[in-house]
Amino acid sequence: MTALSTVLSTLDSGLDDSLSRLFELLRIRSISTDPAYANDCRKAGEWLVRDLETIGFSASLRDTAGHPMVVAHHDGPSADAPHVLFYGHYDVQPVDPVELWEDDPFDPAQKTAPNGRRIITGRGSADDKGQLMTFVEACRAWKAETGSLPCKVTILFEGEEESGSPSLKPFLEANAGELKADFALVCDTGMWDADTPAISTALRGLVGEEITVHAANRDLHSGLYGGAAANPIHILTKVLADLHDENGRITIPGFYDGVDETPQEVLDVWEKLGRGAENFLADIGLSVPAGEKGRSVLELTWARPTAEVNGIFGGYTGKGFKTVIAAEASAKVSFRLVHKQDPQKIRAAFRDFVKARIPSDCSVEFHEHGGSPAIQLSYDSPLLVKAKQALSDEWPNEAVMIAMGGSIPIVGDFQKMLGMDSLLVGFGLPDDRVHSPNEKYEMSSFHKGQRSWARILGALAD
Structure with missing residues (x-):
């Protein structure tokens, strides 16, 4: 024995x-x-x-x-x-x-x-x-x-x-x-x-960022200023919409530096595990996979990087209605990283991406929420x-x-x-x-x- x-x-x-x-x-x-x-x-x-x-x-x-x-x-x-x-x-x-x-x-x-x-x-x-x-x-x-x-x-x-x-x-x-x-x-x-x-x-690694877009020096009456004053919620949502193209790829320059393709033999093993989009999403009441087109849900969640908006806020959000153009708007954005992506380079590239979309008479500030590389x-x-x-x-x-x-x-x-x-x-x-x-x-x-x-x-x- x-x-x-x-x-x-x-x-x-x-x-x-x-x-x-x-x-x-x-x-x-x-x-x-x-x-x-x-x-x-x-x-x-x-x-x-x-x-x-x-x-x-x-x-x-x-x-x-x-x-x-x-x-x-x-x-x-x-x-x-x-x-x-x-x-x-x-x-x-x-x-x-x-x-x-x-x-x-x-x-x-x-x-x-x-x-x-x-x-x-x-x-x-x-x-x-x-x-x-x-x-x-x-x-x-x-x-x-x-x-x-x-x-x-x-x-x-x-x-x-x-x-x-x-x-x-x-x-x-x-x-x-x-x-x-x-x-x-x-x-x-x-x-x-x-x-x-x-x-x-x-x-997967992680980069967390909070961004705040500033426009006018105070909240504005949308009847007096609407159509003439910059609306930071419009600016912010345009920035966030620009993060992905029509195929689900992230558009930040250099974002995919260090991202390797998963070996086909590994993808074949994952495919045999039987967790497709239908049964993966059914439990949460969804059926259509988001993210990069042409990839399985396991590859998307295990081996591909992401950019997700985790929260967005600005203007009046209480009960009832208030016709106001907010002075500022904010969002929390997280990136899941894979392979050899550098968290600091991703953070810097994201900030450059945002700044390029801010009008000259507005400003943006960033607040870091941690970062770690993928393993x-x-x-x-x-x-x-x-x-x-x-x-x-x-x-x-x-x-x-x-x-x-x-x-x-x-x-x-x-x-x-x-x-x-x-x-x-x-x-x-x-x-x-x-x-x-x-x-x-x-x-x-x-x-x-x-x-x-x-x-x-x-x-x-x-």
């Missing part, structure tokens, strides 16, 4: 004990955004430190300006073993509205769902306590069966992910030397479906190849490489600040109700998630 097979057997026989440990952690009300729960956040961090110490990790609670970080280290079997940094978060979302919960959100339980599947219920079961404990349990089993871990492992658990991670960047900057590893493992993601594991190979792993990366095979060996269906339309800032921080690529593997499902009442985590996600991480650690060390 191989070392891996004994580790997997240990995980199977120890499932009840691992559930007891998870339930202990789930009972701690570690709501990071509410100051009333600050002691509970610390309590969750302390619980994790004690648990990691039982496995042989050198673990400590590190104070920050906000909630503390958990940092732990464990040597590998040899000096040349790969070094991984595993990231997760122990804080959870508020539970409001609590009256919509079927049970106490901090009294976890095992249940049988209406579809017959076994589930774990409670706040944090999927996001992210259940997820991070799958990795901890994999480490526990490796240590119990072999006396060591197959890789050198550093663990970073934060307590502010659900409240914007304000302490994370300063902590990474101050502890870069200690935290740097060969690559990072991030578990805060999900499966394609209940039987198909997924590796997220790409995350794209090479599709033939040995890291991805090994992880994909390990996951495929565990689950009924072969693992798929997908992308994510949103952004996970920590992944960009790891790349920019620590020079590490990240492997994004998680076992959540779309119906886990994260951030909502009645959050749950599939028992198969928790059990086979442990087994998956055990396989991945073994594969990375091979």
